Amino acid sequence: xxxxxxxxxxxxxxxxxxxxxxxxxxxxxxxxxxxxxxxxxxxxxxxxxxxxxxxxxxxxxxxxxxxxxxxxxxxxxxxxxxxxxxxxxxxxxxxxxxxxxxxxxxxxxxxxxxxxxxxxxxxxxxxxxxxxxxxxxxxxxxxxxxxxxxxxxxxxxxxxxxxxxxxxxxxxxxxxxxxxxxxxxxxxxxxxxxxxxxxxxxxxxxxxxxxxxxxxxxxxxxxxxxxxxxxxxxxxxxxxxxxxxxxxxxxxxxxxxxxxxxxxxxxxxxxxxxxxxxxxxxxxxxxxxxxxxxxxxxxxxxxxxxxxxxxxxxxxxxxxxxxxxxxxxxxxxxxxxxxxxxxxxxxxxxxxxxxxxxxxxxxxxxxxxxxxxxxxxxxxxxxxxxxxxxxxxxxxxxxxxxxxxxxxxxxxxxxxxxxxxxxxxxxxxxxxxxxxxxxxxxxxxxxxxxxxxxxxxxxxxxxxxxxxxxxxxxxxxxxxxxxxxxxxxxxxxxxxxxxxxxxxxxxxxxxxxxxxxxxxxxxxxxxxxxxxxxxxxxxxxxxxxxxxxxxxxxxxxxxxxxxxxxxxxxxxxxxxxxxxxx
Amino acid sequence: xxxxxxxxxxxxxxxxxxxxxxxxxxxxxxxxxxxxxxxxxxxxxxxxxxxxxxxxxxxxxxxxxxxxxxxxxxxxxxxxxxxxxxxxxxxxxxxxxxxxxxxxxxxxxxxxxxxxxxxxxxxxxxxxxxxxxxxxxxxxxxxxxxxxxxxxxxxxxxxxxxxxxxxxxxxxxxxxxxxxxxxxxxxxxxxxxxxx
Numbered sequence: 001x002x003x004x005x006x007x008x009x010x011x012x013x014x015x016x017x018x019x020x021x022x023x024x025x026x027x028x029x030x031x032x033x034x035x036x037x038x039x040x041x042x043x044x045x046x047x048x049x050x051x052x053x054x055x056x057x058x059x060x061x062x063x064x065x066x067x068x069x070x071x072x073x074x075x076x077x078x079x080x081x082x083x084x085x086x087x088x089x090x091x092x093x094x095x096x097x098x099x100x101x102x103x104x105x106x107x108x109x110x111x112x113x114x115x116x117x118x119x120x121x122x123x124x125x126x127x128x129x130x131x132x133x134x135x136x137x138x139x140x141x142x143x144x145x146x147x148x149x150x151x152x153x154x155x156x157x158x159x160x161x162x163x164x165x166x167x168x169x170x171x172x173x174x175x176x177x178x179x180x181x182x183x184x185x186x187x188x189x190x191x192x193x194x195x196x197x198x199x200x201x202x203x204x205x206x207x208x209x210x211x212x213x214x215x216x217x218x219x220x221x222x223x224x225x226x227x228x229x230x231x232x233x234x235x236x237x238x239x240x241x242x243x244x245x246x247x248x249x250x251x252x253x254x255x256x257x258x259x260x261x262x263x264x265x266x267x268x269x270x271x272x273x274x275x276x277x278x279x280x281x282x283x284x285x286x287x288x289x290x291x292x293x294x295x296x297x298x299x300x301x302x303x304x305x306x307x308x309x310x311x312x313x314x315x316x317x318x319x320x321x322x323x324x325x326x327x328x329x330x331x332x333x334x335x336x337x338x339x340x341x342x343x344x345x346x347x348x349x350x351x352x353x354x355x356x357x358x359x360x361x362x363x364x365x366x367x368x369x370x371x372x373x374x375x376x377x378x379x380x381x382x383x384x385x386x387x388x389x390x391x392x393x394x395x396x397x398x399x400x401x402x403x404x405x406x407x408x409x410x411x412x413x414x415x416x417x418x419x420x421x422x423x424x425x426x427x428x429x430x431x432x433x434x435x436x437x438x439x440x441x442x443x444x445x446x447x448x449x450x451x452x453x454x455x456x457x458x459x460x461x462x463x464x465x466x467x468x469x470x471x472x473x474x475x476x477x478x479x480x481x482x483x484x485x486x487x488x489x490x491x492x493x494x495x496x497x498x499x500x501x502x503x504x505x506x507x508x509x510x511x512x513x514x515x516x517x518x519x520x521x522x523x524x525x526x527x528x529x530x531x532x533x534x535x536x537x538x539x540x541x542x543x544x545x546x547x548x549x550x551x552x553x554x555x556x557x558x559x560x561x562x563x564x565x566x567x568x569x570x571x572x573x574x575x576x577x578x579x580x581x582x
Numbered sequence: 583x584x585x586x587x588x589x590x591x592x593x594x595x596x597x598x599x600x601x602x603x604x605x606x607x608x609x610x611x612x613x614x615x616x617x618x619x620x621x622x623x624x625x626x627x628x629x630x631x632x633x634x635x636x637x638x639x640x641x642x643x644x645x646x647x648x649x650x651x652x653x654x655x656x657x658x659x660x661x662x663x664x665x666x667x668x669x670x671x672x673x674x675x676x677x678x679x680x681x682x683x684x685x686x687x688x689x690x691x692x693x694x695x696x697x698x699x700x701x702x703x704x705x706x707x708x709x710x711x712x713x714x715x716x717x718x719x720x721x722x723x724x725x726x727x728x729x730x731x732x733x734x735x736x737x738x739x740x741x742x743x744x745x746x747x748x749x750x751x752x753x754x755x756x757x758x759x760x761x762x763x764x765x766x767x768x769x770x771x772x773x774x775x776x777x778x
Contacts, residue, residue: 139602140610144653147598164653198754199595199656323647 019188021151021181022051025115028158029059031191034086036060036077036448038070042090043130045117047182049088062448062477064441065469067094071101071172072438072467073445075110079428080403081449082236084111084166091117092130095137095176100435102141102172107432108257109234111170113161121149121178134176143171151184155191163194168202169321170234204322204336211342214316214333215349217290221314223358224250225288227273227281227302230257230431231295231319237340238262238424241294244343249353251362253281255296257431260421264400270362274302275566276413279373279575280365282566285310286573287361292316295339298328299432308571318342372577373563378418384557385533387414387486393537394456394484395420397544402454403428403446407439407463410492413562415458425450437466443481444473454482454544461487461513471523474549482543483527483551485516488558496561500582501568520551527551583638587616588660589668589739590646592631593623593747595654604631604655607648613637617670619736624746628656634737656754661741668739672717673699674708674724675731681706687727694720705730 019027025048029037037059041049052061064070067089074085089098095116105112119128135147144164148157157175165173218224232241238261245252245262251270254261262269271278273285282304285291291313296302303309306328317325318335325334335342377388391414394402400420405428406412412429421427428446430438443457464485474481495509520527526546530539536554543552566575567582576582594600601620608615616634623630635642639660646658678701681687694716696708710717717734 135599136602139599140606145599197653198751200653201754321651323644323651325647327644327647 017188018185020047020051021148021154021177021184021186022048024151024154024186024188025158025177025182026051026055026059027188028155028162028191029086030055031193032158032162033083034059036062037086037088038062038064038073038077038445039088040064040067040070040090040094041088042092042094042117044091044119044179045088045094045115045177045182047179048115048117048177060448061088062444062473064444065472066467067097068100068437069441069444069467069470069473071098071105071112071114072435072441073448073473074112074114075101075105075108076405076428076442076445076447077449078110078112078445079442079449080425080446080453082425083449084113084162084170085445085449087112087114089114089116090130091119091134092132094130095132095134098174099137099141100433102138102174104430104433104435104438105172106141106143108430109170109230110172111165112172113158113165114172114174116174116176117182118147118176118178120180122180124149124178134174138174141172142174145174145176147176147178148181149178151181151186154181155188156194159192159194160197163197164200168200203320203338206335206337206342206345208345210333210335211345212349214292214335215346217314217316217333218248218250218292218346219349219351221290222355223284223288224248224290224292224355225281225284225313226250226252226292226294227255227285227296228252228258228261228294229255229296230261231339232258232261233424235295235320235338235340237295237338237343240340240343240347242266244347244350247347247352248350249355250292251355251359253278255299255302255431256416256427256429258296259416260426261424263422264420271366272416274299275304276417276562276564277302277566278366278417279369279564279577280362282564282572282575283365284361286312286571288313290314290316292318293329294318294343295320297321297324300328303328304566304570304572304574308573318346369564369577374418377414382557384560385531385536385554386560387411387488387556388418389533390484390486390536390540390554390556391415391418393540397537397540398454398456400426402426402456403450405429405439405443405446405455405457407457407459408434408436408493409460409463410488410496410560410562411458411460411486413493414486417562436463439463440467440481440483441470441473443483444470444479447479447481455480456482456484458484458486460492461485461489462491462511464516465511465513468519471520471525474525475523479549480547481549483520483525483549484543485551485553486556487513487516487553488556488560489513490558492560493562495559499559499561500579516551516553525549525551527553529553529555531555583640585636585638587634587636587663588639588642589663589666589737590631590633590635590642590649591659591661591739591741592633592649593656593658593750594629594631595656596627596629597654600652600654603652604633604649607645608633608635611645613641613645617736619738621738625748625751628747628751632737632739657747657750659741659744661739665743666739666741668713668737669711670714670717670735670737672710672712672720672732672734674710674720674729675705676708676724677728677730678702678704678706680727684727687724690723691720694723696720
């Protein structure tokens with residue numbers, strides 16, 4: 001009798017827990033603080049979805065209408081919240097539909113973990129139904145990927161996945177799990193978060209010597225210029241960054257990805273860099289004596305022609321990714337490290353300055369741009385509406401508090417040029433990959449990442465049609481998104497280039513649209529269309545005040561162009577303010 | 583900057599798929615890999631890739647940084663030919679009767695340091711370890727005598743001034759590695775940094 005009791009006790013203290021692979025995935029999510037999953041089920045991921053049935057109270061699953069929508073939504077979630085977005089997709093076509101989003105997340109450094117189902121391990125390589133070599137397809141567009149064929153690997157692999165996706169320079173991670181591993185029962189011990197992989201160093205060592213060298217350059221500079229990118233936002237270093245530029249008194253311009261890291265009305269903010277950026281920042285890049293690049297990667301859309309880029313300047317580059325140093329632009333002082341740590345060190349060493357004369361130069365260029373570009377765009381005298389005046393009204397109505405998710409094209413450039421932001425993580429756009437169709441699904445994810453914010457998806461008539469099926473997701477989950485379509489009846493950016501560089505040979509850029517308001521109505525989403533200036537403000541107000549999602553289509557001028565522009569193959573100081581200058 | 587031969591040495595974890603990750607860093611930039619070898623290293627669990635390409639140093643440095651960025655790569659080095667000791671192994675299959683008949687051939691083979699690996703009635707296989715030119719030369723020599731088959735291995739290389747990877751690995755296993763990941767050409771040029 002006694003012996004039997006003892007045995008029972010032993011079993012109890014050991015507390016064996018058996019889980020399936022599918023359950024282990026969801027346990028890992030809970031341990032990592034995941035609460036929202038964007039996904040689409042299918043044959044090879046069914047065991048995970050079966051497990052999800054019992055986790056419904058702790059994990060919210062948003063059923064999208066296309067896997068690309070799922071990963072864009074996860075990107076939107078990640079970009080507004082700073083957390084890692086999570087995606088489920090099945091094998092084969094489910095997995096290949098993720099590729100665009102993975103590439104977008106890779107180039108824009110967005111932390112996303114994708115779980116794809118895969119056929120049974122014994123079927124790998126047999127061209128089984130919905131089998132695709134997702135690991136090799138996604139290798140160039142993931143920070144890390146891994147195929148799991150045995151359930152016991154799941155806790156450790158997922159811990160690694162979340163650690164890699166979110167640490168250092170973030171990026172997308174894909175874990176492919178064969179169906180047998182999802183079904184397999186195994187003895188689950190516990191989940192251990194990963195915080196060290198010996199072959200992976202998320203943050204390079206900071207070397208004081210270079211901080212000192214950088215500070216010396218800055219202190220001796222008479223025309224220093226700061227350019228910053230998304231690194232400031234990803235590093236949660238907005239405060240540190242502001243402290244740095246405010247003490248050193250240096251004018252600062254943002255890349256499209258760095259936008260909103262400081263409020264757009266910050267006195268030291270001089271505007272946007274790049275092809276359609278502001279006049280002063282582009283021209284004066286070639287007049288500054290020290291160029292301080294913070295968390296940005298010198299994209300070709302920012303630098304224009306490299307052999308005409310800031311040749312006169314000493315260049316300081318702060319970046320967490322060592323491979324970015326000297327990649328496109330040769331650096332005089334490389335400051336490796338997380339800018340949240342390096343910026344305060346630099347701030348401590350720089351002298352308090354004003355650089356008043358230098359700031360005046362930016363203001364002078366601003367006046368020229370106001371006169372030739374900004375004025376006519378924001379206060380047009382023509383009958384046709386401009387995209388700029390829509391954004392201007394939107395600014396007035398939102399007071400810079402909304403999160404704006406843009407698609408890709410002319411409206412994206414106009415929105416980024418003119419939208420006002422008070423808060424970081426408010427400008428969500430596809431900067432690196434330029435993915436049309438990005439806005440609508442990304443906005444859905446953004447709403448889940450920042451539920452208290454007004455989320456406005458701005459898209460063109462082309463881009464919205466690429467992912468318009470996600471209206472179904474909005475309908476089913478009652479997501480509150482404001483959808484603003486700026487319709488110029490053209491694929492406007494391509495048309496602009498054809499006009500300027502291809503003798504106006506408009507080759508397949510005229511695009512017809514459905515009745516967007518009717519389409520929205522079909523999804524039980526309210527909406528209206530305006531084309532008159534007098535009705536615009538009311539329409540925007542109605543959109544913003546409407547309880548629930550709303551679609552507003554604004555008809556704008558058909559052949560308006562975005563200026564200023566750094567024509568391709570030209571240097572940044574060769575930026576032009578009108579088409580006559582090209 | 584002139585193109586020249588560089589040997590890239592990559593210390594990695596042993597992970598399926600890593601070969602592809604490394605290979606696409608080159609193919610994406612349309613750079614041809616002249617030779618690629620994977621092998622164990624001086625450390626049990628650590629693998630060693632040896633990659634030979636013909637490129638400018640600037641390009642090679644950038645490639646190494648991209649390789650080192652991969653999660654499973656521990657460390658990447660690049661060296662020019664003066665900084666390494668290297669060998670390639672070549673095998674030659676020749677009809678045995680010709681070698682037996684022509685004394686000259688045997689003399690040529692020994693001059694080139696060839697060693698017989700297999701001798702059969704119908705053919706003999708010789709091996710030569712050496713640099714590219716040496717193994718190439720022997721092809722020319724053997725061709726008139728009916729060279730049946732030829733194959734050459736990838737380059738393997740030892741870095742002359744390397745202390746091996748044991749110490750480095752210890753640093754990596756530590757939470758905070760003791761040395762930076764990347765080199766910069768301004769590293770030892772303080773005057774450059776301050777010359778305003």
